[in-house]
Amino acid sequence: MKRALRYIIFYAGLFGLWTLLAELKIWPPYLFPTPWGVAESLYAGFVDHTYWIAIRVSMQRVLIGYGISVLLGMILGLGVASNKFLEETMGGLLVSLQSLPSICWWPLALLWFGLNQNAILFVVVMGSLLSVTLAMEDGRKQMPKIFGQAGRNLGAKGFKLFWYVLLPASLPFIVSGLKQGWAFAWRSLITAEMLYLSLGLGQVLMMGRDLNDMSAVLAVMLLIIALGYIVDGVVFKGMERHLQNKWGLAPAN
Amino acid sequence: MSTQSVPRQFPIAVGSSTRPQPGPIALDQPRPAASVEFPKVSLNEICLGYRAQSGERLIALDHINLEVRAGEFLCIVGPSGCGKSTLLHLIAGLNSQTSGQILVDGNPIQGPGTDRILIFQDHGLFPWLTVGQNVEFGMKMKGVPKAERREKTQHYLRLVHLGKFENSYIHQLSGGMRQRVAIARALATEPDVLLMDEPFASLDAQTRDLLHDELERIWSQTGRTIIFVTHNVREAVRLGDRVVLLTFRPGRVKNEFPVELPRPRSLEDPTVALAARAVLDELRDEINRSLDAEYSAGVKPHIQPGVSA
Numbered sequence: 001m002k003r004a005l006r007y008i009i010f011y012a013g014l015f016g017l018w019t020l021l022a023e024l025k026i027w028p029p030y031l032f033p034t035p036w037g038v039a040e041s042l043y044a045g046f047v048d049h050t051y052w053i054a055i056r057v058s059m060q061r062v063l064i065g066y067g068i069s070v071l072l073g074m075i076l077g078l079g080v081a082s083n084k085f086l087e088e089t090m091g092g093l094l095v096s097l098q099s100l101p102s103i104c105w106w107p108l109a110l111l112w113f114g115l116n117q118n119a120i121l122f123v124v125v126m127g128s129l130l131s132v133t134l135a136m137e138d139g140r141k142q143m144p145k146i147f148g149q150a151g152r153n154l155g156a157k158g159f160k161l162f163w164y165v166l167l168p169a170s171l172p173f174i175v176s177g178l179k180q181g182w183a184f185a186w187r188s189l190i191t192a193e194m195l196y197l198s199l200g201l202g203q204v205l206m207m208g209r210d211l212n213d214m215s216a217v218l219a220v221m222l223l224i225i226a227l228g229y230i231v232d233g234v235v236f237k238g239m240e241r242h243l244q245n246k247w248g249l250a251p252a253n
Numbered sequence: 254m255s256t257q258s259v260p261r262q263f264p265i266a267v268g269s270s271t272r273p274q275p276g277p278i279a280l281d282q283p284r285p286a287a288s289v290e291f292p293k294v295s296l297n298e299i300c301l302g303y304r305a306q307s308g309e310r311l312i313a314l315d316h317i318n319l320e321v322r323a324g325e326f327l328c329i330v331g332p333s334g335c336g337k338s339t340l341l342h343l344i345a346g347l348n349s350q351t352s353g354q355i356l357v358d359g360n361p362i363q364g365p366g367t368d369r370i371l372i373f374q375d376h377g378l379f380p381w382l383t384v385g386q387n388v389e390f391g392m393k394m395k396g397v398p399k400a401e402r403r404e405k406t407q408h409y410l411r412l413v414h415l416g417k418f419e420n421s422y423i424h425q426l427s428g429g430m431r432q433r434v435a436i437a438r439a440l441a442t443e444p445d446v447l448l449m450d451e452p453f454a455s456l457d458a459q460t461r462d463l464l465h466d467e468l469e470r471i472w473s474q475t476g477r478t479i480i481f482v483t484h485n486v487r488e489a490v491r492l493g494d495r496v497v498l499l500t501f502r503p504g505r506v507k508n509e510f511p512v513e514l515p516r517p518r519s520l521e522d523p524t525v526a527l528a529a530r531a532v533l534d535e536l537r538d539e540i541n542r543s544l545d546a547e548y549s550a551g552v553k554p555h556i557q558p559g560v561s562a
Contacts, residue, residue, distance in 0.1 A: 146373055146375060146377040147377065147379065149342075149347050149371075149373075149377065150371075150373065150377035150378075150379070152347060152364075152365045153345055153347060153365050153370060153371050154367065154370070154390050154391035154394055154438070154442060155365070155366075155367045155391055155394040155395055155442065156390075156394045157365075160394060164390075164393075164394075165379070168379070168381040169379070169381070171381070243381075245422075246380060246381050246422055246424075247380040247381065247422075247424060248380065248422065248423075248424025248425065
């Protein structure tokens with residue numbers, strides 16, 4: 001109850017400060033919009049379906065891109081974790097590649113795929129693949145050996161061993177990496193969409209700038225934050241809670 | 254037995270042997286009678302070497318020869334570091350020996366097989382599955398139909414007195430219950446041989462006593478062959494038809510002690526204590542050798558003769 005009260009006080013204060021600054025009219029409204037202006041933009045954007053379409057397109061892209069990352073990342077991570085040669089060579093490369101912002105792949109993606117959806121997907125995959133791979137590698141190493149032994153002992157081998165034993169056994173150790181991969185995928189997507197007119201939230205954001213409509217820009221920014229937060233709070237938090245219940249682990253915080 | 258003297262064998266016999274006859278229970282396929290030609294498990298000249306971190310080549314197991322009869326309850330004791338757990342992992346097919354052969358029913362083993370199931374000290378149950386799903390796991394891997402899996406899962410859970418816990422998760426169970434689930438999970442794949450790696454070592458004394466009784470009952474009901482590794486001599490004599498003593502590093506068979514005490518036994522039986530004393534007298538040298546190795550620089554707490562098990 002106290003926590004909820006603190007939240008309310010904090011956000012009410014923030015909102016009040018914003019309203020005050022906007023009402024003082026220090027800056028022109030097209031540079032510093034009022035909260036009502038942003039709310040109007042949000043409403044208008046949903047009513048004329050612009051935001052619905054943008055959300056759908058962006059979510060679709062990020063799901064496909066992130067899905068590819070998870071699949072490839074799991075195979076790569078498992079490979080790196082179980083092969084000494086790969087670990088020594090590729091392990092270092094993966095870590096160093098992580099310092100490269102994913103949007104640096106954009107010129108390369110344009111030349112390879114042309115100015116289309118695939119170029120965007122490529123950037124999304126490059127943005128999140130490394131996190132997932134490193135998380136999987138780490139998870140595979142942290143996972144107690146006994147699970148693999150017990151699985152083989154009970155007759156699991158090959159794909160069955162991976163699917164029924166190694167993967168579920170390493171999930172608690174890779175869930176934070178999966179979450180990080182999601183955050184990277186989402187950021188990479190918005191960045192790439194801003195560079196290329198292609199529907200999607202990134203494009204709507206840039207459109208607001210082009211029209212000098214700061215209310216629209218802020219409205220879309222709020223949307224991007226909200227979507228990222230919802231996926232994190234619902235999907236990943238739910239997954240973590242589910243794992244904690246099954247494994248009997250103490251909550252992370 | 255290349256470098257070892259031939260082990261002396263002296264039976265520990267008090268009273269008549271009233272070992273319960275293995276009788277098949279409803280869901281178990283009847284076990285064929287022990288083959289005359291082949292023991293259930295035989296270890297021929299098993300050697301295992303490994304390279305230590307220093308690069309030195311060390312020998313963990315040195316020419317182990319052992320034969321286990323079908324339906325026998327064999328206990329292996331030795332100081333920690335004698336390679337007794339390693340030996341079980343070899344029989345389970347989870348690791349391979351450097352040289353020598355492991356035969357089951359006269360056939361060399363090829364990797365892990367569900368005819369030999371290992372029960373780990375830390376139970377190794379899968380925390381992401383329920384108790385029932387854990388017990389089902391081996392059957393699922395084998396492709397046993399779902400209805401049959403269900404029925405057998407219930408059967409084996411009842412056998413270990415956990416019929417009501419099918420839908421619980423592992424972390425909700427006590428240590429003793431977890432080990433009983435591990436036993437049910439092992440039995441559910443209907444192995445010929447149960448390999449038990451200090452399964453009760455981390456349990457409290459009361460729970461362990463209870464599980465000794467249950468294991469003895471399950472063994473007599475199912476007629477499985479059991480190879481049971483422990484560092485606790487009393488436990489070995491309490492449970493085994495025969496106790497094999499391994500030496501400290503490298504592990505060799507030092508001696509074998511047939512235990513011909515009437516069943517059911519109890520840890521507190523004076524006869525069990527007496528029999529354990531005979532094994533312990535020989536084990537003591539090995540423990541002191543292991544202590545020498547551990548405390549090679551410093552004070553050595555030697556175990557004096559006459560200290561009870």
